[in-house]
Amino acid sequence: xxxxxxxxxxxxxxxxxxxxxxxxxxxxxxxxxxxxxxxxxxxxxxxxxxxxxxxxxxxxxxxxxxxxxxxxxxxxxxxxxxxxxxxxxxxxxxxxxxxxxxxxxxxxxxxxxxxxxxxxxxxxxxxxxxxxxxxxxxxxxxxxxxxxxxxxxxxxxxxxxxxxxxxxxxxxxxxxxxxxxxxxxxxxxxxxxxxxxxxxxxxxxxxxxxxxxxxxxxxxxxxxxxxxxxxxxxxxxxxxxxxxxxxxxxxxxxxxxxxxxxxxxxxxxxxxxxxxxxxxxxxxxxxxxxxxxxxxxxxxxxxxxxxxxxxxxxxxxxxxxxxxxxxxxxxx
Numbered sequence: 001x002x003x004x005x006x007x008x009x010x011x012x013x014x015x016x017x018x019x020x021x022x023x024x025x026x027x028x029x030x031x032x033x034x035x036x037x038x039x040x041x042x043x044x045x046x047x048x049x050x051x052x053x054x055x056x057x058x059x060x061x062x063x064x065x066x067x068x069x070x071x072x073x074x075x076x077x078x079x080x081x082x083x084x085x086x087x088x089x090x091x092x093x094x095x096x097x098x099x100x101x102x103x104x105x106x107x108x109x110x111x112x113x114x115x116x117x118x119x120x121x122x123x124x125x126x127x128x129x130x131x132x133x134x135x136x137x138x139x140x141x142x143x144x145x146x147x148x149x150x151x152x153x154x155x156x157x158x159x160x161x162x163x164x165x166x167x168x169x170x171x172x173x174x175x176x177x178x179x180x181x182x183x184x185x186x187x188x189x190x191x192x193x194x195x196x197x198x199x200x201x202x203x204x205x206x207x208x209x210x211x212x213x214x215x216x217x218x219x220x221x222x223x224x225x226x227x228x229x230x231x232x233x234x235x236x237x238x239x240x241x242x243x244x245x246x247x248x249x250x251x252x253x254x255x256x257x258x259x260x261x262x263x264x265x266x267x268x269x270x271x272x273x274x275x276x277x278x279x280x281x282x283x284x285x286x287x288x289x290x291x292x293x294x295x296x297x298x299x300x301x302x303x304x305x306x307x308x309x310x311x312x313x314x315x316x317x318x319x320x321x322x323x324x325x326x327x328x329x330x331x332x
Contacts, residue, residue, distance in 0.1 A: 001024045001025070001072050001073060001167065002024070002025045002026075002027075002070045002071050002072050002073075003016075003019045003024050003025065003026045003027070003071065003072065003073040003074075003075065003167070004026075004027050004028075004029065004067050004068050004071040004073070004074050004075065005019070005026065005027070005028045005029070005075040005077055006029050006030075006064070006067070006074065006075065006076050006077060006078060006086055006090060007028075007029070007030060007075075007076065007077035007078035007079075007082075007086070007104075008028050008029070008030035008032065008035045008036065008039060008045060008048070008060065008077075009030075009048050009077065009078070009079070009140075009278065009279075010045075010048040010049055010140035010141070010144075010278065011077050011103055011140045012028060012030075012075070012077030012078070012103070013028065013039070013045045013048055013049050013054070013140070013144070014049065014140040014141075014143040014144040015075055015077060015103065015143070015168075016028040016054075016058055016075075017052075017054050017055055017058060017144055018143060018144075018168065018170060018173055019073075019075075019167065019168070020054075020055040020057050020058040021055055021170070022170060024167075025057075025059070026055075026057070026058055026059065027059040027060065027061060027066075027067045027071075028058065028059070028060045028061075028067070029060070029061055029062065029063075029064050029067035029068075030060075030062065031062060032062075033062050034047075035047055035048070036060045036061060036062050037060075039054060039058060039060035040059065040060040040061075043055070043056050043058065047277070048140075048278065049140065049141065049144050052141070052144045052145070064086075064089050064090055064093065065092075065093050068090060068093035068094060069093070071093075071094065071095070071098060072098060073098065073099050073101065073164070073167055074090070074094055074098055074099070074100045074101065075101045075103060075134075076100065076101065076102045076103065076104060076115075076119070077103050077104065078104060079104060079106070079279045079281065080104045080105060080106025080107070080108065080115060080189075080281055080284065080285075081106070081108070081109070081284060082104075083102065083104050083106075083108075083115050083118050083119070084108065084118050084121075084122060087118065087119055087122040087123060088122055091122060091123050091124065094123070094127065096124075096126050096127065097126075097130065098127070098130060099130050099131075099132055099155075099160050099163055099164050099167075100119060100123065100127060100130055100131050100132070101132045101133070101134050101153070101164050102115045102116060102119060102131065102132070102133050102134070103133070103134045103135070104281075105135065105185075105188040105189050105192065105281055105285075106189050106281050106284060106285055106288065107189055107285060107288035107289055107292055108288065109284060109287060109288045109291075112288060112291055112292045112295060114182060114185040114186070114189070114229075115133065115185060116131050116133055116181050116182075116185060119131050128156075129155075129156050129157045129160065130155075130157070130160055131155065131156070131181075132153055132154060132155035132160055132161060132164045132181075133153070133154050133155075133181055133184050133185055133188075134151055134152070134153050134164070134168070134175065135151065135152055135154070135184045135185065135187065135188035135239075135240040135244060136149075136150060136151030136152045136188075136239035136240050136243055136244055137149070137150070137151070137239060137243040137244045137246070137247035137248075138151050138244075138247075139247070139251070139253045139254075141253060142253075143173065146172045147172065148172050148174075149172065149173050149174070150174045150175070150176065150239055150243075151168075151173070151174075151175050151176070151239060151240075152175065152176050152177075152178050152184050152238060152239045152240040153165050153168070153175045153176070153177050153178070154177070154178040154179065154180055154181045154183070154184040154185075154240070155177075155179070155181065156179065156181060158177065158179060161177040161178065161179070162177060165177050176238075176239065178235060178238075178240070180231055180232045180235040182226060182229045182230055182231045183226050183231030183232055183235030183236060183240065183241070184235060184240040186222060186225055186226035186229060186231060186236075187222055187226065187235065187236050187240040187241035187244060187245070188240055188244055189281070189285050189289065190218075190221065190222045190225060190285065190289050190300075190303065191218070191222065191241075191244050191245040191248050191249070192248065192256045192280070192281045192282030192285050193256075193282045193285050193286045193289055193302070193303050193306050194214060194215070194218030194219075194221070194222070194245060194248075194249060194302055194303075194306075195245075195248040195249045195254050195256035195257045195260065195282055196256050196257070196259050196260040196263070196280075196282045196283075196286065196306050196310075197214050197218065197260060197302050197305065197306050198211055198214050198215070198218075198248075198249035198250070198257055198260060199254075199256065199257035199258060199259060199260020199261040199262075199263070199264070200260040200261070200263055200264045200306075200309070200316045200319075200320070201214055201260070201264075201320070202257070202260070202261060202264075203260060203261035203262070203263070203264025203265055203316075204264045204316060204317060204320070206320070211249065211250070214249065214302065215245060215246060215249050215250075217302060218245060218249070218302050219236060219241065219242055219245055221298075221299075221300040221301070221302055221303060222236055222241065222245070223236040223241070224298050224299065224300070225289070225292065225293055225296070225298045225300060226241075228296045228297075228298050229296070255276055255278060255279075255280040255282075256280050256281065256282035256283075258272065258276060258280070259272050259273070259276075259280045259282060259283060262275075263309055263310075263316050264316050269283050269310055282306075283310060286303060286306045286307045286310050286311070287307060287310075287311060289303050290303050290304055290307040301323055301326060302323065305319045305320075305322065305323045
């Protein structure tokens with residue numbers, strides 16, 4: 001199978017490495033020539049996955065037409081804010097009947113579309129049933145090391161989900177299938193916002209009780225928004241919902257949790273992301289998820305609180321006090 005991975009960040013590189021390790025012909029594309037050269041010549045990506053050797057057969061090019069030539073599987077692994085532009089550049093080179101798997105997690109700021117909706121907005125109509133999303137508790141570093149991981153592949157057509165599942169399945173990477181694309185996407189997006197809240201809580205040393213409350217009430221917010229968008233609520237109790245949420249809120253490998261800890265220490269989001277050297281999707285998602293929730297009339301106090309800290313300068317400790325002092329209500 002010929003596979004193309006658009007985006008050579010940590011996640012794109014990890015998935016390209018996984019596919020290449022199965023013996024597929026895999027080409028990764030990125031606009032950053034230094035990263036592409038590192039992959040092609042040194043079989044490494046020291047910027048995003050330092051110390052991780054990549055399969056010698058993994059190809060790399062900055063030419064998107066060349067990368068997509070003959071592709072039988074396309075993986076979109078650029079940050080969410082770049083998905084539209086990359087899809088515009090790629091659409092003339094993707095053949096009909098080719099699964100297009102989006103692994104970016106986000107809601108577009110201007111349109112409030114999920115990533116699959118952005119792809120449908122750009123790609124030709126015959127490709128729409130072939131759009132899939134891959135989401136779940138999966139840090140790139142651990143996948144690249146071959147540590148056991150389980151994820152969800154969601155697509156409108158069961159046979160497309162199964163095709164993608166088979167492509168990615170290895171002894172250490174286990175995909176499950178779903179037809180609930182919007183549920184998988186909302187879970188993967190909004191958990192990043194809750195993870196920032198979790199990082200703030202941990203940074204302020206609020207303890208395990210507060211973290212458990214944030215995860216639980218965060219899941220309630222995610223589910224409300226997803227269901228309003230047409231999702232099956234059971235999806236949010238699975239890998240792309242609760243599984244991804246727990247991982248992102250509780251691990252030091254989480255970029256979004258790191259953002260929250262930095263905010264608690266008095267740093268700005270700009271300073272924190274510069275130190276990280278990578279995109280923390282929750283910073284943008286806090287705004288887009290809040291705006292989408294308001295458009296749909298969904299109550300999301302944790303998301304709104306993270307937005308206020310990031311974009312209105314509310315001190316993190318004051319924000320937590322405000323959310324705790326909201327009017328009391330039944331849990332369900």
